[in-house]
Amino acid sequence: MIHRKPFHGPKRRLVLSMDLGTTFSGMSYAVLDPGKAPEIKTVNRYPGQEAGDAKIPTVVWYDSNGQVLAVGAEEPSEPPVEDPEWQDDAVDEWEDVPKVFKVEWFKLLLGPKGMHTDPAIPSIKLPPGKQDVLEVYADFYRYMYGHARTYIEQTHANGDLLWESFGEDIDFILSHPNGWEGAQQSAMRRAAIKAELVPDTLDGRERVKFVTEGEASFHCCISSGMISESVEIGKNVMIVDAGGGTVDISTYTFTKSTPIAIDEIAASGCIFQGSVLVSSRASAYLRQSLASSRFGSESHIQAITTEFDKTTKKRFKGTGDSWVKFGQPSDRDLEFGIRNGQKKLTVDEIASFFDPAIRDIMHEIEAQQRAAKNHVISTFFLVGGFAASEYLYTKLRGQLEAHGSQIFRPDSHTNKAVAEGAVSFHLDHYVSSRVARFVYGVECRKLFVSHDRDHRSRFATKEIAEDGTVRLPKGFSIILPKGTQVSETEEFERSFYQSSRTGLYWIESTILCYKGRRTPSWTDEEPGLFSALCTVSADVSQVPKIRLKGPSGRYFRQDYEIVLSFGLTELKARISWMENGVKKFGPASIVYDEN
Known part of the structure; x- marks a missing residue:
């Protein structure tokens, strides 16, 4: 404790x-x-x-x-x-x-x-x-x-x-x-x-x-004393928080033991394979297999599924058939495996409800192990409501122990790990750095470089800027690469300039998120993998206006930076600019497209 x-x-x-x-x-x-x-x-x-x-x-x-x-x-x-x-x-x-x-x-x-x-x-x-x-x-x-x-x-x-x-x-x-x-x-x-x-x-x-539920679960494991034996510098731990809807997987290393300090060493994962999916697969199977039975009504399907949730799903170990009670002793239909008000489910049938979840969980575990690179992860903790499943625990333990790892499932706290851990997160704040899950950046007009073959192929799309330079639209400027470990105090700046006839008083910039595997240079090459993360807005009326003359006449140029903090659990933004040799800061607001 x-x-x-x-x-x-x-x-x-x-x-x-x-x-x-x-x-x-x-x-x-x-x-x-x-x-x-x-x-x-x-x-x-x-x-x-x-x-x-x-x-x-x-x-x-x-x-x-x-x-x-x-x-x-x-x-x-x-x-x-x-x-x-x-x-x-x-x-x-x-x-x-x-x-x-x-x-x-x-x-x-x-x-x-x-x-x-x-x-x-x-x-x-x-x-x-x-x-x-x-x-x-x-x-x-x-x-x-x-x-x-x-x-x-x-x-x-x-x-x-x-x-x-x-x-x-x-x-x-x-x-x-x-x-x-x-x-x-x-x-x-x-x-x-x-x-x-x-x-x-x-x-x-x-x-x-x-x-995040993964980080909250880890805080609970530490604050409750569940993983006291694992608290040593250089120890790497993976938390598998198996809940109702999602399974959240997070990987950390201890950088200090007194006081405890932790870094995330792989981008956290989230898969939609919680316990509700097991129930849904069971319900879909029952609906199909009992379609021709007098027990194929929706009320019967719901009754069987409800009892499956309460008992079979938690107790199933993969070693035998199960009888799921749902009706009266007189309810029988032997052709469909119904006897004495109970529906028979074979071991293979029940396993088929769980196995897609186990497959996807192991796939995500392996992906995080690869992403952690030089950090060997040998200790795993299984928490969350779905962790009560004997079959899930047994299958994960078998696969992990085969590779020399240990997996622990605390006897208590599993179903309240997130709630307790969320309070610990606020009080104890163990995690000091997190890993970027995607590539973040902004769309820009790139300065045309004549000896760049890629630029020459886009010359037909050129635009002439106010200062007379040739620019190529649809460029992508990376602010934060995927997989970057970011501390809570670290800020990322992206320099901008705006040109206008009268000077600007308000700016808006859309931060893009790229979810592909490449290092992107252009937003139109894989447009389906880009999405708008948010729009950063700020008052730039205090940013100095530099009066210049271009091919099309006089204009004003304003130079500033958008400063982003990605290392927190919530994105923060502000702007900065230079004025008489002094760096100044101003507030910025973030608006998300919730659709």
Whole structure:
């Protein structure tokens, strides 16, 4: 267990993390009292649960007007709408179906385009009255925040007074999959504002912070003492956070042991192969194999799948057939493997639901091992809700141990690693550098170089700049190469100049992200692999205007730099310029295209 130093802030604060998962969600927190060492606690009691639990289902129930009826483990009084019926695109008239709508797996709607796609996943449709998934996010955040308050008030001495003492001194740490980017962070912040966690002010927005699920899990492993034996300088560790929707894989090395300091040594990975995909493959198989049986109705398929989730999926070890209970003892259809209200699933059938996930996880592990280059990774930790699967653990252990590696699965903390680790991330801040997952840069007009064959082939596209030079459009100027290890304090500058007749007062520059394998020089050579990461905007009215004369007459030139910080969990930007030999800085805003 890590012993933290006393909090040295001027007044009491609360750090509250929210881990909104695909299937289950949880919260952890720490009260920061001046002069006292913070202690991370987990909310382990929610409405609708008979016994205490650190997780609740990520489910929201709505009425036909989009009003929340129940959240999490609670259920509404009216019967729910059958998913296939109300999610069917052919159903347009909401009045023709029951008045209660169950929304789950909505996290998948927020991910980067193309990331959460699988034929086994049914289409996820918003209920009536909701135009955007952020509204569902906001409803869930609002519920979690309200229950966090109730929990703290009920479990701490003088809890009411304690909560009132926080005021607006609450920092929210929101976790997200490794593969999510700035657009998703921006959307989550807007959802937090909509949920009234923070006001829509600069101070309010800055109180919402982000951490990847992989990094949060690693912080939990350290702060809880799970990997105390691995904390030595030069030790390399890979964290496999297997959750409901995604499996987040992160690789680190210890650079200091006292105090602990860690560097990421390979770009983090994120694959859409969480436990929900296992269930979806099982459901798809049952739907197909029982199509001609009287037990092939959607209600029977859902009943079998639900029981499969609760028992078989966790217990399956790959050593025998399983019987999944779903009905009455009188339910029989031997031709389809149904006896005494139970459906038989052979060992090979069940394995086929898991094996695509195991294959993809091992592929990502091997990719990160290659990316880590000279760092030999021999220690692995499997955490997350999906880590409870005996089959997943057994198969990964077998493949990793065959190469001389060890994999550990902590007995506790696995299902609350992200929530607790997110608070530790804020308090302990072990990771000091991260690795760029993609190539980042800007489109530019390149100065024509006559002896460059590539430039000569593009001469027909030339443009004449204000200063009379020949420029080639569609160039790509790299700011940050893929795989670069970036410290939190490191900044990357890209010099710009703007020419105009009167001088500019406001500039906008689009930061591009290249997700291919090459070192790109032009944006039109692989256009499908470029995407707009964000637009950086800034007031440049204070940037000196240099008056010049070109072939087309007089014009003004302004020189400045856009300064980007990639080493944090969230991209930051500002601008700089030289004035009378002194470097000056100004603020810049970042706007993401959330579509």
